[in-house]
Amino acid sequence: MVLRVETEQAGVMDMEAIVVFDIDGVIRDVGGSYRRALADTVEHFTQGAYRPSPEDIDALKAEGLWNNDWEASQELLYRYFEAQGRSREATATNPIRLDYDELVAFFQSRYRGTDPTHWTGYICQEPLLLRPAYLEQLTQAGILWGFFSGATTGSARYILEQRLGLQSPVLVAMEDAPGKPDPTGLLQTVRLLHGSDAAPVLYVGDTVADMHTIAKVRQVQPDRPWFAVGVLPPHVQKTEVNKQAYIATLQQAGAQVVYDNVQELTVEAIEKLVRG
Incomplete structure (x- = not known):
């Protein structure tokens, strides 16, 4: 699977990209749960x-x-x-x-x-923060995707399979790896997706621990491009003061971009980020 990136010099450049999502605060709103x-x-x-x-x-x-x-x-x-x-x-x-x-x-x-x-x-009662069609758009673009979460396997699969209707998605959950910011689970997820060893990886999360996970994984695999993508959980967006403070917190922890909603990480946004 490849992500096709247009360039002025070469016309079309083939590039594989991998996106790994946290679940809580990214895929579902856990403010009330x-x-x-x-x-x-x-x-x-x-x-x-x-x-x-x-x-x-x-x-x-x-x-x-x-x-x-x-x-x-x-x-x-x-x-x-x-x-x-x-x-x-x-x-x-x-x-x-x-x-x-x-x-x-x-x-x-x-x-x-x-x-x-x-x-x-x-x-x-957890509200969903993305639609399955968004993930299908990534698939159509040749982008590999999966999930690495600190939630239990039962809780994660409930939201992914029963609520979102995904069929056996790649998932590494609490029982499968040490807790974040240990990068072991992120590396496991990437391996399960069977992408190229050189493919850039984006990890999408809503907490400081998620951003620190990218900092730590760079120490383990410094030759692969790793990108920290922040998403604002809904509860911090109720006031502009809280929103801006949370953005600053994620950026200080290493987030290279921060979005209000995960679906703002479009194919075009991924292209822009991995190309620098």
Whole structure:
């Protein structure tokens, strides 16, 4: 598969390109689902004393270390209790006692629902941020595409296959690779797409961890062109101040371009980016 790029000198130049998408905040709006479940979890385990705001969650994720929302919930809880003078160290006086498995179970009861077979939780209400026709346009242009996400396999496949109707898309999810910004999962996704070893790769994400993943993968494969593409999650676009601040955060983390919506990364935009 090739992406055809017109040039003044040569007429037509064949170039293969690969686009790998994050899912949360890029393919689906998780402001009322994952983020809501995260806030519910923190509120529950503080007995209602603290519910993190969207700004609190953004500030945590801007650190680039908390792509996993279970771990993000736990970290916000630790920080809340530490602010109350308690220690997260188990051997310290008055330690914080958090059962991680219990935390995950509560989070999932809100996000997926309490029925393990027929999901009824927040996941069922997630707005989609792209149409299948967009992906078909990439395919028609000869662009390979797949997904690398920190979401669980079940959650990712639910949105990709049941909601978007994709047939067995290439996916590397939480269970398949270390969490971002570790680039292992991105490299796995690229290999599964069977593209040329020299093909430029664009990774499309909405967080600092996504942008840092590109910085780290360049260290592993410095000879391949890697591009960091930022997308603004819907919740930060409600005010211009928040939007511009988030753009600056992604750019500081390495985003080469930032879009309001993933579908703005058109075939023409990909051509422009990979050609420099």
